[in-house]
Amino acid sequence: MGDLASTRLGASAFLDDLASISAATNQQNWVRRWTNIGNAHCLIGDLEIEKGASDKAVEGWLCALTAFEVARRLVDDDDAQRASVSIKVERALEKIRSSEHGIERVHVACDDAAELLAYYLPSGRPDLLAPAVICISSEEETGEMLLGRLLPVLVGRAITVLVISHDDVSSQWRGQTNFMLSCCLDYLAAQPNIDSSRIGVYGDGVSAVLATDFALCDRRVSAAVCDGGLWHWARTLAAVGWINKTADLMDEEALSARRLLSIRRLSCPALVVAGGRSAVSEAEAVKLQVDCEMAHIDLELAIPRTAVTPAGEVENFVTSDECIFGWLEHKLRRSTAPSLFAPEEPVRF
Incomplete structure (x- = not known):
């Protein structure tokens, strides 16, 4: 106690x-x-x-x-x-x-007929112009469940969050999903205590794919916890292998070039969370990190600690969430210049 x-x-x-x-x-x-x-x-x-x-x-x-x-x-x-x-x-x-802790249930207007329900939690430092993050729950959870998990991490941090449900945005076609997420960014940018030049996105689980697509679509995104394009890459590689039976014959240079296609278009730093319940395999994420390091692309890799139990893999969400939001705070600091190199080793937390 x-x-x-x-x-x-x-x-x-x-x-x-x-x-x-x-x-x-x-x-x-x-x-x-x-x-x-x-x-x-x-x-x-x-x-x-x-x-x-x-x-x-x-x-x-x-x-x-x-x-x-x-x-x-x-x-x-x-x-x-x-x-x-x-x-x-x-x-x-x-x-x-x-208890008037500051959590608000808000309506984000998307067009004349549609709106998105979200949870809004202002920065723990109301006296400062704060960065903000759009947080998208995993496909297995509601926005409320994600908020319940993240709230103990967010208390006292100089960062504002807008938490939305995966189901509320993923059921739309790809362009509509990006439009709705851009509306969320517009909502945050209009808030008086938020620095509109420092807004990031965090996709939990399969929502990491949505975070990548959004960061590629909207160049206002300043940092992304995403899949680095690996989910679409894995589908493409599988399709090529099935149709041509040549995936295993492609040389590593060609594989690296294709793997980097999406991430080269990303205009912000990225953190890829791999393994466990993530949408990204650890092996492919390590390859992407090596490719990004060689290409001087600001991408970092984090691998949560997991335990194998009769109920399946259980991730240490405590250290994982602390690491993710520590990274977001660092990348969204006003004075932090973009780094040119990814770390030599993945961050294991």
Whole structure:
């Protein structure tokens, strides 16, 4: 029953050790334990708000969000417990919203007939002109679930976020998706406390593909956590191999040239998250990073730590999210000049 920092430290340590833990203990027991930890933090938050201690109450609910996210990661997608834990996340989020913490449910106008629902969380430094990031949930989650996971990471950071659901934009044809995301960027650029020259995009899971397409389409994007064009590249390579039976015969120079086709058109720094639940394979991402380093393209690679359990691969989302938003903050700083070289080694977090 510590503060947010110790709660997240404990969650990260547990996820790092999960492979050995799950082999020795029934995973359902850990689901119950982390759900109970979340319940206890919620209760602490409720008691603190009754005392008028709003900041302590919010910290309790943020601790609960982290605990509930650990529980959700341990449950199969079709398990009834997953829906139950998701409801707990929604309730904790509603408590934080009702405490005037700054989270807003906003409507982003796309045209005369359509609008997009999103969550808006202003920077933790209202006195500064802040950068902003459009965050797109994975195909398996709603925008609300992504917000619940990210909120403990975002508190106190000098960055504003607009969180949207994958389903709300991905069901459109490609040009319409980019148009809707451009409307989100327009919305952020019009806010008085946002620096319109420092707006990035983050696509979680398969939404990394949407983030790449958007960054290629709208040159106002200043940083992108995306797939680097690798998803479309993998489909193209598979199609060529199936039609011509020659994919394995292409020389590495030709493969590298084709792999770089999309990323060369990207006008902003990129971070590619590979492996685990990502849309990008680790092997292809490493090849792309090497190609980008040789071509002096600002692309970095991050590989989350994962544990293999009976429920599948479980990613350490705590360190992953901290690394992603640390990278975004760094790239969206006003004084940071674009770097010419990607790091020699992928960042493993």
